[in-house]
Amino acid sequence: MGHLQSGQHIQKRCTNCFHDKMEIIKVSERDFNEKVVYMLWIQCPECGTNDSELVPENLSFS
Numbered sequence: 347m348g349h350l351q352s353g354q355h356i357q358k359r360c361t362n363c364f365h366d367k368m369e370i371i372k373v374s375e376r377d378f379n380e381k382v383v384y385m386l387w388i389q390c391p392e393c394g395t396n397d398s399e400l401v402p403e404n405l406s407f408s
C-alpha cells in the first residue's frame with residue numbers, strides 16, 4: 347500500500363485482452379476546486395494497450 351507511482355500495478359481489466367492488472371506508466375495530479383485527484387496513465391503489460399483512470403487522492407492500492 348502507499349503512494350501511487352509509476353511501475354505499480356492496479357487492479358483494472360484491460361479493455362482489449364481482459365488481463366486483470368494494468369501497470370501505471372505515469373501519474374499526474376489534477377486540482378478540482380478543493381479536491382485533488384490523480385490521473386493515472388496505465389498500460390496493459392500483456393498487450394500494451396494504453397488507458398487512463400482518474401482516482402481520488404485518498405485511494406490506495408494493496
Ligand SMILES: [Zn+2]
Binds near residue numbers: 390
Ligand atoms: Zn491487454
